[in-house]
Amino acid sequence: MSDAIKHECGLAFIRLRKPFSYYQKKYGTVFYGLNKLYLLMEKQHNRGQDGAGVATVKLHTEPGVPFMHRIRSAKPQAIGDVFAQIREEIAEIEKYQPEITKYPGLMKGHVRFLGELLLGHLRYATQGKSNVELCHPFVRYNTIPARNLSLAGNFNLVNADELFDFANVHPDGAHKNSDLAAMLEVIHHFIVEEDEKGNNELDIKNILQQAFSKFDGGYHVGGLLGTGDSFVMRDPNGIRPSYYYINDDVIVAASERAAIRTTFNVGENDVLELMPGNALIVKNNGEYSIEQILEPRERRACSFERIYFSRGNDQKIYKERLSLGYTLSETVLKAIDNDLRNTIFSFIPNTAEVAFYGLLKGLESYLNRIKVERILSWEKDFDQEKLSEMINRRIRMHKIAIKDVKMRTFITEDSSRNEMVQHVYDITYGTVRPGIDTLVVIDDSIVRGTTLRESIIKMLDRLGPKRIIVVSSAPQIRYPDCYGIDMSKMGDFVAFQAAIALLKENNKEYILQEAYGLCKELERTNTLHAQNVVRNIYKPFTTEQISQKIAEIITPKDITAKVDVIYQSIENLHQSCPNNLGDWYFTGNYPTPGGNRVVNKAFMNYMEGKNERGY
Template identity: 25%
Template sequence: MDELQHECGVAALYYLPGHAERSSVWHGDPEQLSRQMPRMLLDLQNRGQLAAGMTTYNPQREQLLDTYKDVGTVIEAFRLNHPHKYASIMEEYAGRAAIGHTRYATCGATDRRYAQPFERRHGCKWKWFAFAFNGQLTNFAELRRQLLANHDYHLTRNNDTEVILHYLAHELRGDSRPDLVEVFARLAEKFDGAYNIVFLNALGEMVVLRDPLGIRPMCYAIDGPVFGAASESVALQNLGFRNIRSLQPGELILIREGRLSLHRYVRKSRPAHCFFEWVYFANVASTLDERSVYLVRARLGEELARQEKALGRVPLDPADTIVVPVPDTGKAAADAMAFALGLRSVEGLIRNRYVGRTFIEGDNRADKVRLKFTPLREVLAGKRVLLVEDSIVRSTTLKSLLHHLRQQGEAKEVHVRVACPPIIAPCFYGIDMSTVGELFAPRFLSGKTPTLAEQDAMAQELGADSLFYLPVDALARCIDLPADQLCRACVTAQYPTSAGQQLYQLALLRRDQQPVNGRTYEQPEPLTSLPSVSAPPQ
């Protein structure tokens, strides 16, 4: 609701040689399989809209690896609205293997230099590689400092992707072809945070990797000779893949000399899946770690209904009480909540899906709300509205929306119900909320769990008649995973990695200081208690 953004989405495709079976995913020339990559990236567009790109491998081409990328949405970057330009791109970059990326920046600028994949060219084929990643290195600042302090390195971008590129290049040094499983095992000893990586080199070797804690999702499938992987299952399902599986935390898929193999590159440990993927980020049609996003959100709505009945503070008369979702991520929860309460779930807010990014730039939040949402007066006028929101992060958009519902929609009452606990702490694993000061809930709370009085104070600040959050313990029940296998740092302030916990202490320190521009992990002061890492020599 507050335009919360994700780090990125990644995808991979490979046409494996020597398979007699036919594929329902791709019937054409194997060297043209990369044409499916923009289609996959469209299904990952929810994970990033700032840039998109792909790297392809074609052994029949002089440029064995070649990368195309540009700023904008997938439609803009790949010129999908210009058939001749799109066809030219697809022909020039055709290949039997491809990795792709959609970007939102939680680290670094928004220009084309930061678009992924990143490619490093080299005369030696195994040292010529490209990669893209989803997530965020929590110890990025420390890794970067070590590079700049200990060796004659020059970094041209202020982001963790370039840091990963340098460490990868170091691991691929030498005169003999390295074992890629061992390469990424050594990198895992240095990296802290969330990092799902797709990697492709000029030998045609591919790696698809999920970080040791499985913070971000990664799915894969095989259909005859075609292998595919993506941040979300919907990108594979819509291509025709079946039997889609989740890559386990700490596992990687290696394709080498045309053969696919699955490897564990780090010792198995307790996972920390980001609960927010199910609550907000992932496409509602996706299944992550064998849990349907839609069904999880429906269960969140059922939990809200149970809470509503227990509280009994709002009359639930079907004649004048309706449930209204905030489009689009609140709809599954709202429908389930309404059904459980015997109320109607109605689309009292219509989202304008055709407002381009250019028209909603700037800081006027009220103007953005009016452009993006139209309240239906015929549905809302004189009604008591239970407004179902997936989460409240910064609150500025929600506050404008509530005013809009009353003024234009003429709603009699608006009661906000949030299918998520209060966001009380930043995220350092790939979600764009990295400071305490930008968050709405912490300034109202005396502890981690809001009291009724504190929620009443929040409602007054927002301009709502009442406000209730989902309790923290409901998350594990709805996702159907043990609480200790979820990353719930943003609602508990308990982080799954040491660097994350220390960044939180730094964020708390800065909350009461003068406003600091930028994100917590981009600030110049070092975290002296962070474990030191060795930078690779040139």
Template identity: 25%
Template sequence: MQFFRRALAAYLRGNGVERVNSELWWGIDDLGSPAYISGSFLDLFATKKRESPDMSELHHECGVAAIYHLSGRGRSQMCTSDGPRHISRLLPRMLLDIQNRGQLAAGMTTFDPDRPSLLRTLKDVGTVTEVFRLNHRAKCESLMRQLAGRAAIGHVRYATCGQDDRSYAQPFERKHIHKRKWFSFGFNGQLANYGLLKERLLADGDHHLTLDTDTEIILHEFGRLLSQSPGRIDWIDVLRQTTAGFDGAYSIALLTAEGEMIVARDPLGIKPMCYVNDGPLFAAASESVALLNLGFSDDQIKSLPPGHAIIIDPEDGFRLEQFAQTKSPAHCFFEWIYFANVASTLDDRSVYLSRTHLGEELARAERELGRVPLDDEDTIIVPVPDTSKAAADAMAYKLSIPCREGLIRNRYAGRTFIEGGRARKAKAATKYTPLREVLEGKRVILVEDSIVRSTTMNVLLDRIREVGGAKEIHVRVACPPIVAPCFYGIDMSTIDQLIAPKYFGVSGNLTDEAQQKLADDLGADTLRYLPVSAIARAIGLEESSLCRACVTGNYPTECGQHLYQIALDNRGSKIDAKRTYEQLAAALQQS
């Protein structure tokens, strides 16, 4: 077997594989022999060097999911035929439903009290289908049997450039000889004071960090407190002490080797977390759609209150407790506008209805503007697939204008390796195909959910004219201009990344002249954004309960505000986001 492994490793590296994942060698004995090895099988054991994320799209950091079937309390109807001890089989299904939140890496940790490895973690770079081999029955079945457990947590991840290797995939597992100190967790969010926490952790000289991520900071902070606890762990107290020093956004799913599960949400509720408890079964996920598709009803699914945690104990069952004082919530408005699955409901607000209300706001603004002939049969509304469709449909309905599918998105293109001088145009061509039979000779009102970097927008507009044959293009954005960075888990950490400040300043002053200048530069006939005030109306929440930092420059946390000031000072200096966090740490230590 050793000879076979060395030979296989050599073969993989010779075929462009960057690294062999030793953690997955155990699968060879169960899934095949040397005679069975094939190209698709090799993918299970190797991580290929992947391209950088497509920066024309806005990426979320991640999503989490969890499921637990308590023993001795009956059997949930959600169980598979294998019973409660295999409830972990449902976890990949849940992750598929939140795949929109992260497509770079996926993983899960399971708990089984009857096996030597009480916690077992599988994670890798790739989609949920790739990591868990969902497109290959035999390989998937073998993995599911080895990962079988009555409790499981899972994670899907996107990453900023330079963090696309397996070591950053979650869940993060901390093994320990004492079961109460052995745990694994997944994290959705970002700590704005990451740099300061890092400096403080390293200051004692006893700690060493191997990764440049706040997830490792959280791992060590949990581990430090657990090491100080001589007896049974009170996880509410651990959360209370640990998160007291956190500034930022976090939703956490954690699983221990004693069979405890903890699901927690930050005091501001910036990141979403939904859950359901039905008899012996508990399930949680970043979005409600993952629970809805398990078979639960909308009435059963709840949002975890900010500053609260759910503890599932094998003996005591389910309990909900508060671990942090809460202020006015600051839910990320971008969840409803862009990130979340359109079928989800977050904090009692439907994503679909929020987007339709945005479309109604666009319709109202269009009537007031009066720039486009709305009663002309040549005028049509076209959404940029896929997240703007609900807004476009609603706008069209209100204006009595046809909404047409004039752009077809290639759902199988993914990222590409296209290079060369025409790379940007080639990428846009790969991603969207204009339909000439829909667009030719038409006055197109193009509805987009948001514009962050505009990397491909001008190319897309050119193709709508050149390939589609549109005679006019009027861009309508169902969002205010993004004028400030996000320090809470969205990969836009510097002002220079953003297109809007170049035209509207950091205040987002929406003058007609500035919007027309942007339209001219992008290649549109006109362009209009929604005002900031439209967000709360569309979602149906108070303005004070939403985080709108990226469109107002007003951040809900102290370190967020400090980082923004540093970002303003660094504007135009080409200082990257990492350096911004380091500057904050230095400034706070001196103060």
């Protein structure tokens, strides 16, 4: 994705099922759990670079001895910083009390984060920037052990205010707008209710059923309780991804299947998907169960996971990204009039590389078909040179752009800064025949179009192509997200900008006022969730008309080449990613009522000139 957006978070959960002496004997270290947690987090570092945190719970501690610990960091390379601090504590013990290291039980008593329950989190800030106070896990401490709770997750809730009201908690400062803080208070409320019953054990399933029935959003959440119980829960639409792996030694959960596979060296079928509305509940004795907490709804797993967010080394995601590129080949061939001789193909940025291979595969299939047809049409009228020339025809592909590692500019003035931003990427000179070749570059998706306009198009034009075609492996992003991705301002979307421009050009600006008036009426009647009003703004125009206008918007004034944009279709998206049909970014078809409320609020903010989130 050439436009940098904040997105997602990563969750890592480990429950050790054996005594620490077992891991020391079998794996040669008492820190087996911490080592695996570090790997599990590092293998998901793509999911969060604004902060990281770890919480642990020790089982069977003596009364009065702290059993729940937490450490967080918002520094650059936050995962490394968190574990460096943990390692410093261990190094102190190894230096000054080396005899303790021989005894796992004593090590557990002296190392704060040597617990049987481990919860790790990687944060991308959708609000609060990189404030360490907003880094997960959050902890609710209490003098009664059962009422201690540590919570972390990959999610956004759209009804945080209502949840704070329910829990009769109204935090100030950093936590005021935190949906995790709201979730923590509601779950804790029901933990207290359950504990007040005076039973020997907490009914975790009952707690989760009561609490999660109140949450509107997409989520994958992990929790550690002071009782030694723990859980991992997924939303009923399956919006956010959730996977788990269990053997005799450990119970593991994470946001990505490939992270678990790599960390524990296990097969594809060993890692299971936690199904929508289900929870993995682990009791304090190490026994576990998969429980249906909420009635599953229509599966609307996030399609952006497959297009861009998740790491591409997952077997299924890799195949799906190939398919996303492959299904675009026919449209691309039509756009270039099948002129492969005078067309060069490439990709920007590197995360679009797999989709690029899929596009090449589709183009090669076409070229091979043409080769066979041409050779057959010759019958016997050919010689070795003619045949060799035909057989050796190839798709022209080059590494056109190279991104300079972390190039930064100290300039804040806009015009000067834009000049510097152009050089975030560098180009490979001599690859394009000036004035002759068309240059086709594929991107994962186009959100704002800012990087294309300020950097990439200008850079590509320096090579002198006759035409530049930008291909997006995702459809047009028209609507905000409110389930874990930081794109909730209507004015940011280049597709929305294009629709506004077309309305003005066609003297249909009254549609904007009608939509705004309808939103205000829905707000007055407290039914802002009832429908997606913003759809009306796109209705007058075809997808092609909007794509053409987007191409105009992302084309700088001083560009010589003609610029076009091609988008993936909704149909091909679903064909390529059949199990991740969450497409509200493109269609406006939100899985929960809160989505409609957010998109309408985001539109009202735009009309009122408010530069703030829609939720």
